[in-house]
Amino acid sequence: MQLKIPICPKQCSGNKGKVSDQMVELILKKSYSGLTLSPERSDFSPHAESGIIRLMRTNGNGVRDLAEIRGINRINDYAFKRIFGSEEGKEALLSFLNAVLKLPPGRELTDVELLDREIDPKYLLDRGARLDVLARTKEGTLINIEVQVANQYNIDKRTMYYWAGLYHGQLTSGQKFADLRKTVTINILAFDWFRGDGRYHRAFHVRDDETGELLCDDLEIHFLELEKIKAIKRRPKDALEAWMMYLNNLEGEEMEAIAMENPGIRKALTIEKAFWQSKKERRLYELREKAMRDEISALAGARAEGETKGRQEAICKYLDARFGEASRDLQERIRQIDNLEALDKIINRIYTAGSLEEVKAVIDGATN
Known part of the structure; x- marks a missing residue:
């Protein structure tokens, strides 16, 4: 039996399509019989082992402060998709996309259609599963965002393979090549791929070797290397640096100061807070953390x-x-x-x- 978890938090408020706590418990019991998960910590998260995940204190009114939401691994692809792949998270997603794509003034993205918003829980245990965010702009451009935590030494070919699948997958029987639309891939890497180059953002297109003339604008591939942003010890100079610091799990007063200047990040933190307060979400998150840790190991x-x-x-x-x-x-x-x-x-x-x-x-x- 396949269980579908709707990405949109609003959809979770009703009974239709809702995944019950009992269903989640069943998945956990089948996957980790004999293992007890605490709702306040991760028993197998690598961050728990290093002491990054902390207990969250609750005041007398049952409210947990934003500054106390510590330890969530924002490049856990389950958490990433829950934050950026929901209708509620569109403001954060659009802010992030505009920061990466650096579109000219007046052409910034104002809305996207979210595709493939559901998550099958069985994939949370699959080390090789892709939990990415896929969106389409008003012009028909496809944008795919994928987080890569472990270096499998094939991200270049892997990227081209999945880009090609998205590109040719647009056509159905009877459609013409002219119907193909631009396809953009954004790879968020937790490791250095372009060694010897201090740039944390790389963008690629198809151009003439001598003149640089663009052959076709339909291919656009971005790489964001989070390790390289760690060397920056100052305030972010632009929105992209701010987002990369957020994805690098920046916390405390520094994160709060950045969020005050960036509404998109502020929205992401709000969703993150609600996510972390959900016992069910945190358990599913922990399953994905284990799968990611197993892949790295x-x-x-x-x-x-x-x-x-x-x-x-x-x-x-x-x-x-x-x-x-x-x-x-x-x-x-x-x-x-x-x-x-x-x-x-x-x-x-x-x-x-x-x-x-x-x-x-x-x-x-x-x-x-």
Whole structure:
């Protein structure tokens, strides 16, 4: 059975289409039998482990202050979609889009149609699921926003693949190529992709290599790298910097000061507050946090395994080239070493070894 959660908070107020707390509990029990979730903290959020998520105090009137809504991970794609992918959040979404797209005066976006607003809870546990925000402008331009927390080292090709799907998906049988509309992809990255470049915002189009002449305006791809904005220790110079600081989980007085100057961010914080006060929403959010953490752990493990095997093979090839068949036993021993630090020590010292006995001594010294 597929359960659909309407994105619009207003839709959740009635019975029609409402997902009950019992349904949420059923999902949780099936997914994490024996695990008890506290409504006031995350039992498996990486932020909870680092102490960022805090208990929220309630005053005598049952009201929780904005400054006390701490710890929500704004690039959790479930939370992101709930904040920016709802009718209530349109003001925040439009503010963010205008900050990124930097449209000329008089052409700023004033409204968009939100597409694919529902979330199937089963996707919250899927590390590879995409919980993106998709919107269409009055002119028909498609805009897709996706958050990427884990570096899978394929964001360039992944972006082109999903852009192409959105672009060709516009046409149905009998339609003409002239009916295709501009498609914009905005990638929010929690990691550095363009290394050696301090710019936190990159925008790409299809242009002539020599003249820069635009071939077609239908393709537009943006990358926002959140890690690079962390180096900025001053007040934001424009709306885009303000939004990126918000997405970087800025809190406290600094965040409040920025929100006072940016109505869109102020609206996002208001929605965020309501989201965080909902026991059901926070539990679903925590499910997604776990899936995201599992993805990062899996990628880190695969990368470490790859680095280990790479070092093992490098050492073995060197031993084979220098000592041949006589080094087979030592090569087998090298392949049993899975400690990166030990392998690095061997690599740094093995080239000074003049004999197999000296190589053995190097290995012994690195592993003991």
